Amino acid sequence: MQLTHEHKELYRTVKTFVEGELNPHIAEWEQAGIFPAHEVMKKMGDLGLLGITKPTQYGGLGLDYSYEVLFAQALGNCNCGSLPMAIGVQTDMATPALARFGSHELRKEYLEPAIRGDMVVSIAVSEAGAGSDVANIKTTARKDGGDYVISGSKMWITNGTQSDWACMLVNTSDGKPHLNKSLIVVPMDAKGIDRKTKLDKLGMRASDTAMIFLDEVRVPQRNLIGQEGMGFTYQMLQFQEERLFGAASGIDGLFNVINETIAYTGQRQAFGQSVLDNQYVHFRLAELRTEVEALKALVYQTTEEYLSGKHSPEHIAMLASMCKLKVGRVSREVTDACLQFWGGQGFMWDNVVTRAYRDTRVVSIGGGADEVMLGIICKMMGILPGKKKFEQMKAARDSRAA
C-alpha cells in the first residue's frame, strides 16, 4: 500500500490527538471503568475523524478505506485498548451498514450525528446464548401498526451504557436463520430498554460493556436498515471492516509494547548485565518485531487488494479473516513474551505492558473468535466439510450477477 502525504498527515493528526487528548486520561478512565464517550466522540467529530470513509453528503470525508486503516493504526498509540475499540465501534462496526444500505432519512437522522460526534453508537449482535453462532440469536421484532416491537436481550455491548442508538440484529420472521434477520436502528432511550448492567471485565477496563434487555420496545419501521431479511448478510459485510479495523488498530500498540520492553530491559540489571543483553531476550524481541511487521504487511496487502476491486468478495473475506486471526495470535504472543521480560513489574496491574496483555486477550474472542476465523479461511480455501454447498452458493451468485 503506497502511503501518500495525505495518509501520513491523517496518521499524524490522529496520533497527536491520542497523545494529547486521550493518553493523559487513561489511568483515570481505567479506574472509573468507563470513559466519557460523548466528550471524546465530539472532539473527534469536530476533527472530522469519525466519518473518514463515509459519504460527504452525510458529513463524511468520502475517502477510501486505506485512510481508515491509517486512522486505526494511529489509534493504536493509545495507552489502552478500550478507546480504539470503542471508537472503532462508532466508525467501523455500527455504522457501515447504515451508511451503505440505510434510507436517506435514516442516514440524516442517525448517521450524520454519529459522524459529527453528537451521537454515540453501539453494535448489538451478540446474545448470552449466541456469540459465535450469530444465526442463532433469539431477539425478535414483530410488526405492529407502523412499528417494530422488539423483545429479547443483547450481551457484551461496547458503549452500551452510553450509546444514543444501537445497530441491532434481530429476527423479523420465523424463516431460515440466514434470511429472517434484519438490522434496525434502536434508539437507546426507547421505553422498555434496560441497560444498567455494566459488565466487569479482565481488560478493556475503560470501555463500558453492557447487557441490554428489551421488553416490548417500540421502534418505527422506518428504522429498518435496507431490506428486511437481509440483516445477516449486511452484518457479515459489516464484519469485514470490523476485522480489518481491529487488525490495523493492533499494530502500533504492539510496536509500543516491544519498545517499552526494550527500554525497561535495557536498564534493568541482573547478573552483572542488562536483561536485554541476554541473547535469548534480544533475539526474542527481534522475533516479535518481525511478527508485528508481518501483521502490518498483511493488513496493508489486504487493504490494497480490497481497494483494487480485482478480487472476489470471498478472497477479501479470507484475507480480512486472516488479519483478524493474525492480530489475535500476535497480540497474545507479544504481550505474553514481553510481560515475562518485565519480571515482577510485569505482574503489576497498572503497568502499560500488563494492560496490553489484559486488553488484547479479547482480540482472539470478540468480533469472531480465532476458531471462527479459521472456519472462514478453510471455507474460502475449499477445505471445510460442506465445501460443495459453498461452491454451489457462489456459482448461484455468480450466475445471478452474470
Ligand SMILES: Cc1cc2nc3c(=O)[nH]c(=O)nc-3n(C[C@H](O)[C@H](O)[C@H](O)COP(=O)(O)OP(=O)(O)OC[C@H]3O[C@@H](n4cnc5c(N)ncnc54)[C@H](O)[C@@H]3O)c2cc1C
Ligand atoms: C470486551 C467485549 C466487547 C464486546 N463487544 C461486543 C459488541 O459491541 N457487540 C456485540 O454484538 N458483541 C460484542 N462482544 C461479543 C463477542 O463478539 C463475542 O463474545 C464473540 O463473538 C464470541 O462469542 P461467545 O462469547 O458467545 O463465545 P461462544 O460462541 O460461546 O464460543 C466460545 C468459544 O468456543 C470456541 N468456538 C466457537 N465456535 C467454534 C467453532 N466453530 N469451532 C471451534 N471452536 C469454536 C471458541 O474458542 C470460542 O471462543 C464483545 C465481547 C467482549 C468480551
